[in-house]
Amino acid sequence: MKNSLEQSDLPLVQKLGHAMSRIQVAMRADSWESFGVSGLNPTQGQILMFLGRRSVALRLNEVADELAVSAPTVSDSIGTLVEKGLVKKNKAQDDGRAIAVSLTTTGKKLVKNLDSLGESLGAAMSQLPHIEQIQLYKTLTRVVRELQSAGKIPMARMCVTCQYFRPNAHGDAERPHHCALVDAAFGDRTLQVDCAEHEPADEYLALQNWETFASAVRG
Numbered sequence: 001m002k003n004s005l006e007q008s009d010l011p012l013v014q015k016l017g018h019a020m021s022r023i024q025v026a027m028r029a030d031s032w033e034s035f036g037v038s039g040l041n042p043t044q045g046q047i048l049m050f051l052g053r054r055s056v057a058l059r060l061n062e063v064a065d066e067l068a069v070s071a072p073t074v075s076d077s078i079g080t081l082v083e084k085g086l087v088k089k090n091k092a093q094d095d096g097r098a099i100a101v102s103l104t105t106t107g108k109k110l111v112k113n114l115d116s117l118g119e120s121l122g123a124a125m126s127q128l129p130h131i132e133q134i135q136l137y138k139t140l141t142r143v144v145r146e147l148q149s150a151g152k153i154p155m156a157r158m159c160v161t162c163q164y165f166r167p168n169a170h171g172d173a174e175r176p177h178h179c180a181l182v183d184a185a186f187g188d189r190t191l192q193v194d195c196a197e198h199e200p201a202d203e204y205l206a207l208q209n210w211e212t213f214a215s216a217v218r219g
Contacts, residue, residue, distance in 0.1 A: 023121070026120055026121050026124075027121055028042070029120070030119065030120055030121055031045060031046075033119075034114060034119075035114065038110060038113075038114070039084070041077075043067070043069060043073060043074075043077050044077045044080060044081055045114060046067055047063060047067065047074070047077055047078065047081065047087075048081065048086060048087070048103065048107060048110065048111050048114065049111060049114060050063060050066055050067065051063070051087065051101065051102060051103050051107070051111075052103060052107075052108065052111035052112075053194055053196070054102075054196065055196060056102070057090055057092070057093075057100035057101060057102040058100055058101060058102070059092055059098055059099065059100050059101075060074050060075055060078060060099060060101065063078070063101070065154050066154050067154075068153060068154055078101055081107070085104055085106050085107075086103065086104055086106055086107035086110060087101050087102070087103060087104060087107055088101065088102060088103075088104050089101055090102070133189075134187075134188050134189050137188065137189065137191070138188050138191070141158065141160060141191060141193060142214060144156060144158070144193065145158065145160055145161065145210065148161075155200075156193050156194055157192070157193075157194050157195045157196070157198030158191075158192065158193045158194075158195070158198070159177070159179075159191045159192045159193075159195065159198075160191070160209065160210060160213055161198075161200060161201060161206055161210075162195065162198050162199060162200070162201055163180075163199045163200065163201040163202070163205060164179050164180040164181040164197075164199065165177065165178075165179065165180075165201070165209055166178035166179070166180060166209070167209050167212045167213035167216070168212055168213065168216050169185075170185050172185065174187050175187045176188075176216070177190075177191070181197055181199075
């Protein structure tokens with residue numbers, strides 16, 4: 001029988017949501033502080049960080065889809081970044097009528113100094129034991145994948161959705177996974193959530209890989 005504390009307790013999922021909303025407050029404050037030093041708002045900073053992770057120029061709609069913001073918002077932010085000399089516009093290689101954007105040399109230098117996590121949250125995360133940091137990363141990876149599957153966030157270039165990913169292919173607890181692209185074993189801390197070499201797995205392989213990976217997370 002539940003005691004009075006347990007009877008009045010909220011569902012665990014709801015409490016997790018409350019905790020994540022508090023973390024979001026810290027992340028938003030960190031974003032304003034980190035990007036604000038460079039005269040950027042959070043959206044402009046996120047655009048720079050995103051472009052910095054890509055080796056090719058991207059169309060405006062690709063940037064908007066990735067950040068889950070409206071095309072007009074991205075267009076306005078890109079315009080400001082162009083004025084600041086951080087982003088440049090060119091014709092898309094595959095369509096001369098379309099515009100693609102990429103970082104300027106100045107933009108690339110700035111991105112190297114930007115911290116997308118923020119000092120306060122980074123400091124809090126660093127207080128967790130290393131094993132807990134890895135477990136948290138695995139859990140968040142799973143949450144991201146579930147949100148993607150539900151269509152709530154844009155698709156990310158994650159190991160767990162890649163055709164080259166071979167989860168738990170090795171008996172080595174430190175490096176259980178395998179990347180078929182580079183033919184190398186790797187561990188949970190090396191899992192990528194935004195890999196430039198990502199190639200989407202077909203539906204069957206993606207589901208098979210996910211079930212194999214998720215069963216180990218549950219274990």
